[in-house]
Amino acid sequence: MIVVTGATGGLGSATVENLLERVPADRIGVSVRDVARAQHFADRGVRVRQGSYADPAALRSSFAGAEQVLLVSGNDPAADLVGLHRDAVEAAVAAGAQRILYTSQQAAVPGNPYLPSEIHVATEAALAESGVAWTALRNGPYGTLEQVLGPWQRTGEIARPEDGPAPYTDRADVAEATAALLAGDRSFDGAITLTAPTAVTFDDLAAIASDLTGRTIERTVLNDEQWVADQIANGVPEQAARLMLTWYQASRAGYFAAADPLLAELLGREPSSVADRLAASIAA
Template sequence: MIVITGATGALNGATVDHLLDRHPAVDIAVCVRDPARARHFADRGVQVRRGDYADPASLPAAFDGADQLLLVSSNDPGADAVSLHRAAIDAADQVGVGRVLYTSHQGAAPDSPFAPARVHAATEQLLAESGVPWTALRNGFYAHSLGWLTGPWTETGRITVPADGPVSWTAREDAAEAAAIILDSDGEYEGPTTLTAPDAPTFTDIAALASDLTGRSIAVEVIDPQEWVAARVAGGQPEFVARFTLGMFQAAEQGFFAGTDPLLGTLLGRAPRTARQALTEAAAH
């Protein structure tokens, strides 16, 4: 039995879809906070179980019988994500889950300026200490984020950032498909497993791509981080969101997202989607 958490989200929901191409529905269960939102999986024969990291008592039954358990990382900005992940790992250990796979991030590190990267590093440490076999799917930074990180460049002709650095922009769709393939390998991948696109362009490179795509001259402008935050806040963004996003740019500048790995393409049996494709999609919306 493969149990997937967060299946009503885009990442793990797509992983379930790929698993259904490979396995009978009776071999798959999804664990969600609101079972009504997973009706489309129930209609396909997938077992839907209620489970919520914030309600630890709900987790043992939700994880019971799992040979493999895919844990999605918490995206609740107001929660103590590490504590939530600890509750899930403890429940997995309690019911004897065969292997825990966790949706981590390429830049997982305790000293990253990007807050989620610190959460991922702490969660991987919990997994390492749990005694349960584990795999951390260290996905590259999701390429669809380019749509909002680059701002309204199609209108202004300029990409304004508070710092610049290389990022292995990786399609979430590719990461979801790779997760299904790794689940299908039944334990072949152990510990941190990096899944990235083959290249890591900087925002300067992204501006050059945008210029090539549009036939216009798109410039990149690196401004003072505090000036960038102030501009975001003046535009109506909550300050905590602006500072959260600032951490991503600073992590890129420090090289936390620079590494690339051929494994994703090997698993997919094709070239992963590129930053150019993601930028093309972002420009179309």
């Protein structure tokens, strides 16, 4: 059995949907905090059990019978995510899982200024110490382009701090590739990187947006502290704004500059490009 955590979230849910196209529903289980939100999976024959990283006993029960477990990384900045992830790894081992897959992050290496990198580095270390086979999926940045670029369609500008090249990746592509791995299409030990094939900057994105819209979309570089102040003024908590600032700092230091061809290989096609995604966003 393949058990997926976080199956009511964006990535986990999309991964389960892709799995249902590849393997029988009775080979899929989900571990979710709220089973009512996963009823649509239960209705299709998926095993649904309650489980939470904060409740190791329930987690072990939800993992029972799993040959593979996909651990979707937590995102609560107030939680001890390293400890929760370590408990989840131990629960998967105790349940007899033969392989653990974990949604890590591109460039999850020591020294990366982007603060979540520390969580992923520590979790990958826990996986390496677990005694079972493991795969860390170092996913490229897969937030929506609206989140990445801000309200550029309304303002005519991409106003963000100084950046560097990054392979902005479609979450749908990541979910499809993750399902392919879980279904046994290919198997990898250790860390692998799944990204769009090309890394681009905000300057590149402004040029692409200009071509697509026939308007001149400006790229405005904001001072780091000005950007943080603007975010706070717009209601974003300062801690969250400063965490995001570390992403810009990492990107302009080149941590996300390398794209990887593996995602395309797993999909058997070219992943969605930023031009494709921008065009879809404009059409919507």
